[in-house]
Amino acid sequence: MTQKHYLIVQEYIDIETEWRIIKIGDTYAGYKRPTENGRASCELMEYGFPPIELLGLIKRIAEEDRFDSLSLDVLVDKRGKFYVTEMQSLYGSFSLTQCAVKGVPGRILERDGEFVFEEGKDFFRLNSNILRVSDFVYKIRNGHYSRNGVV
Numbered sequence: 502m503t504q505k506h507y508l509i510v511q512e513y514i515d516i517e518t519e520w521r522i523i524k525i526g527d528t529y530a531g532y533k534r535p536t537e538n539g540r541a542s543c544e545l546m547e548y549g550f551p552p553i554e555l556l557g558l559i560k561r562i563a564e565e566d567r568f569d570s571l572s573l574d575v576l577v578d579k580r581g582k583f584y585v586t587e588m589q590s591l592y593g594s595f596s597l598t599q600c601a602v603k604g605v606p607g608r609i610l611e612r613d614g615e616f617v618f619e620e621g622k623d624f625f626r627l628n629s630n631i632l633r634v635s636d637f638v639y640k641i642r643n644g645h646y647s648r649n650g651v652v
Contacts, residue, residue, distance in 0.1 A: 514576055514584060516576045516579075517536065517579050517581075518534065518535065518577050519534040519574060519576050519586075520577065521534065521572065521573070522551060522556070523571075523572045523594060523599055524559050524568070524572075525570045525632040525633055525636055526570075526632065526633075526636030526639065527636075528609070528610060528632055528636075529551075529559065529608065529609040529610070530594075530599035530600035530624075530625070532546040532547060532549075532599070533546070533547040533548075535547055541576070548598070548600065548601035548602070549602060550602050550609070552577075553616060554583075555577075555583060556609065556616050558583055558585075559575075568590055569640070570590060570591075570632075571589065571590050571592075572588070573585055573589075574588075594625050597622055597623070598622070599624075599629070606620070606621065606622040607619050607620040607621050608621065608625075
């Protein structure tokens with residue numbers, strides 16, 4: 502099906518920044534895309550610890566919609582409000598560094614209700630597939646799946 506002669510009108514959002522957040526199991530990673538003239542850069546990345554409220558939003562989306570692995574692009578407006586603009590359950594993460602805090606590569610884990618940074622540079626090897634398989638095996642061993650699907 503081709504799309505011709507369509508006009509999409511949407512509300513203008515005065516964005517401060519855009520975040521790309523990845524969640525695989527209990528691993529989170531993310532980076533900012535700086536903005537210039539109200540547009541987020543697709544080529545530049547700024548690493549740092551994402552806002553806790555944003556990580557909580559990602560967790561809530563993943564749990565409510567039963568995603569084991571997802572990537573989200575989230576705009577943050579000048580008032581600090583979040584807007585999810587893109588969500589993918591299958592995505593490529595080609596860089597070994599998907600997350601860094603103070604120049605140190607690693608990942609963010611949720612432990613006892615807190616988001617904590619864990620240093621390391623091998624978490625996202627092989628396009629993050631090792632994390633995906635590890636999470637899947639963990640869930641099988643801990644009874645998250647049955648022959649009929651998710652428990």
